[in-house]
Amino acid sequence: MNEMELLNWVRGPGLNIAVAVFLLGTIWRLFEIYSLGRKQDLSAPRNAAGASGWHTVVRRSMPPPGMLKRSPVSYIGGYAFHIGLAIVVFLFAPHIVLIENLIGLSWPALPSQVVDLAAVVTMAAMVLVLVDRINKPVKRFLSTFEDYFTWAVTFLPVLTGYLAVQHLLLPYTTMLALHILSVEILLVVLPFTKLFHVFTLFASRWYNGNANAHKGVPV
Amino acid sequence: MNRRPTIAEQLARQGISRRAFLKFCAATASLMALPPGMAPAIAEALGKIRRPSVIWLSFQECTGCTESLTRSHSPTVESLIFDMISLDYHHTLQAASGEAAEHAREEAMKEPGYLVLVDGSIPIKDGGIYSTIAGISNLQMLKDTVENAAAVVSIGTCAAFGGIPMANPNPTGAAGVQALMDQGLIARKPVINVPGCPPIPAVITGVLAHYLTFGAIPPLDALGRPLNFYGDSIHDRCYRRPFYDQGKFAKTFDDEGARKGWCLFELGCKGPTTHNACATTKWNDGTSFPIESGHGCIGCSEPNFWDAGSFYKALSAPADPLSFAAGAAVAGAAVGVGMSFMNRAKKSSAKAAHETATLKDLEK
Amino acid sequence: MSGLDNIPVNVEAPAMPFGSGNTGAILAELETSLQTLLTSGKEHSIDLRSLPLLPGELDYLRERLGKGEVQVDVNALGHSTVIETAIRGVWWVTHRNAIDNVMAEFLEVSFCPDIIRAQRDDVRESLETLAALLAGDNHS
Known part of the structure; x- marks a missing residue:
């Protein structure tokens, strides 16, 4: 298989399979999670200032007082790579073309130099949080294979994309094929790992906030 | 001789x-x-x-x-x-x-x-x-x-x-x-x-x-x-490359972007994966090359270019329509609903098996 | 063969605020080459066809370099022109073939381009030709 055949495969059958697995897994898990249901809480709701699902969504998205100083890498690194990832994924012109082809929506792109910069920041932040995870005994103790695995499948698309655009290491065609392949692996893996937080993060924050607000506790 | x-x-x-x-x-x-x-x-x-x-x-x-x-x-x-x-x-x-x-x-x-x-x-x-x-x-x-x-x-x-x-x-x-x-x-x-x-x-x-x-x-x-x-890609030697970098693309063959000579990537130009001398040597005694005439590169010097999907589909777009997607979504929904029924059944059977503990049980 | 010259087409450079960036690079290369020519006598030549230039950029370059004092026509395997630019020591060399199509175009940095100079082998032949000519004259 030469690089052109590989590229044709990842752009055709490969993408088809990856998107199918992604949709199947995502819809399955969303149905399953949201149909679980909880026992109705029959106690009288207590009201407290700042206690609601929405409050918690906002509050949990910011570092609690003092935490930024205690673990700056987790917060700053975490934000940098999530925001960087969003910029790279959603504001790079070729990505928008893909999204437009898939679902028909499009929006203006950022200049490629800005996206390049975002990619570098994202990769640096991701390496930083990984090093931190390995260096801090507590974090290392809490980490499982899944943590390293999901880190790798998230990092590879950014790395291969950057190398492709910059023409580094391998010819562009090969690197582009590897980039698309790595994204397809990410799509396949996403519904079945902790990466599913893409869909459940805010809902679970809201749920926790709402349950505690019923008890009059702002969390 | x-x-x-x-x-x-x-x-x-x-x-x-x-x-x-x-x-x-x-x-x-x-x-x-x-x-x-x-x-x-x-x-x-x-x-x-x-x-x-x-x-x-x-x-x-x-x-x-x-x-x-x-x-x-x-x-x-x-x-x-x-x-x-x-x-x-x-x-x-x-x-x-x-x-x-x-x-x-x-x-x-x-x-x-x-x-x-x-x-x-x-x-x-x-x-x-x-x-x-x-x-x-x-x-x-x-x-x-x-x-x-x-x-x-x-x-x-x-x-x-x-x-x-x-x-x-x-x-x-x-x-x-x-x-x-x-x-x-x-x-x-x-x-x-x-x-x-x-x-x-x-x-x-x-x-x-x-x-x-x-x-x-x-x-x-x-x-x-x-x-x-064949050492360089068309894209790397293309005079329209600066537009690609700026994110300026022609969306159709007759819009403002096309008239201004913007990048043809979204119209399916295969320049980034095509290696040839068109952008420098050009055609017809150095007159021009396809991109200069307003048409994207079709990638004709690459193997399998004939089976690489439409010439007018962007390189980052899927080569073929995603035929499994709708089926997969339906299957996913079906599995999800099935799982939710299973979970409910599990829950209700747990409820049914529930016995009230009495003081006697604790003394056992 | 190519009837393109007969078609009244006026190529306009597209509205590009930045250009290909190659004209600036060419001028910079000429600057360093002139410096080298002065210090070491080493000649240099730039193949204008190997660079991706925008429509109109070649004309822009021609305009910027201007016209100098010397213009040489060479008739060898078709017509060639060697034109000194206003930047002395920089020559614009255009080689055409027998049917007047441009085969190659160079910017040469030298005191005198090689193509103008008589070649040693040709001069040797000339000597023989001249000797034969003189011998013929003496006999008559």
Whole structure:
């Protein structure tokens, strides 16, 4: 298989399979999670200032007082790579073309130099949080294979994309094929790992906030 | 002894001065995409090498490659044929036909070390009956001719990679020259691939001139293409590249972006994955190239370009419609609903199995 | 062959605020080459066909370099012109073939381009020709 055949495969059958697995897994898990249901809480709701699902969504998205100083890498690194990832994924012109082809929506792109910069920041932040995870005994103790695995499948698309655009290491065609392949692996893996937080993060924050607000506790 | 004259001797015989020869070498260096400083080396080489015999074989092709070659301006195909090579067989260009033509080929094959040029792919299915010349199958003719050749130059994407005849479902079992060597169907010889549909005329003559001048295969990429012509992608050498970097794209062929000459990536330009000299050497005596005329690159110098999805679909877009997506979504929903029923059943059976603990139980 | 010159087409450079960036690079290369020519006598030449230039950029370059004092026509395997630019030591060399198509175009940095100079082998031949000529004269 030469690089052109590989590229044709990842752009055709490969993408088809990856998107199918992604949709199947995502819809399955969303149905399953949201149909679980909880026992109705029959106690009288207590009201407290700042206690609601929405409050918690906002509050949990910011570092609690003092935490930024205690673990700056987790917060700053975490934000940098999530925001960087969003910029790279959603504001790079070729990505928008893909999204437009898939679902028909499009929006203006950022200049490629800005996206390049975002990619570098994202990769640096991701390496930083990984090093931190390995260096801090507590974090290392809490980490499982899944943590390293999901880190790798998230990092590879950014790395291969950057190398492709910059023409580094391998010819562009090969690197582009590897980039698309790595994204397809990410799509396949996403519904079945902790990466599913893409869909459940805010809902679970809201749920926790709402349950505690019923008890009059702002969390 | 009837030895072939060197190219310099051939030129001198025509009363061409050293000054003219110098000019010829400078133009040849430019043609071969070599630095101008190479001209003296070319002059020296041309003084030594003999005009080689060339056999041109046309198989499953459209004659577009020959058409392209005859539009070469520098050197003109005439000067190439008369000054640099001895074209002994080319069934489109030669005057002889029928048995006389085949006789010319057999004569040329008597002296080993000739150069074989191939355009068109070779059908190998069903014993190669789908294309024959003078009753000889293409495969047989290629096999016989390559046996004593010094090297093979595959002109055009068909000869290099199979091309349009090989497009899915490939009814004739078409294959390129290199593929036949890899399968052991013909003798293994050095191969230079000069793909393109057709290749740029100056690239065809340039590659030939390079081989003839230096008597060696030029540096090649992984697909056997000369690096001096196929080393860069169209995208990297494209004058519209700055627009790509700025995120300025033509969305249709007649919108404002198209009129302003913005990047054609979204209209399906395959420039980023296509290696060819179009953006620098250009076409029609350096007039322009497809992107300059407002049409994206279709990637014709790359293998399998014919099966790579629509020419008008962006490279980052899926090549084919996602046929499984809707089915997968429905299946996912079904599995999800099934799982939720299972979970409910589990829950209600747990509820049913629930027993109220009494003081007695605790005392057990 | 090419009847393009007969078609009245006026190529306009697209509205590009930045250009290809190659004209600036060419001028910079000429500057360093002139410096080298002065210090070491080493000649240099730039193949204008190997660079991706925008429509109109070649004309822009021609305009920027201007016209100098020398213009040489060479008739060898077709017509060639060697034109000194206003930047002395920089020559615009255009080689045409027998049917007047441009085969190659160079910017050469030298005191005198090689193509103008009589070549040693040709001079040797000239000597023989002249000797034959003189011998013929003496006999008559």
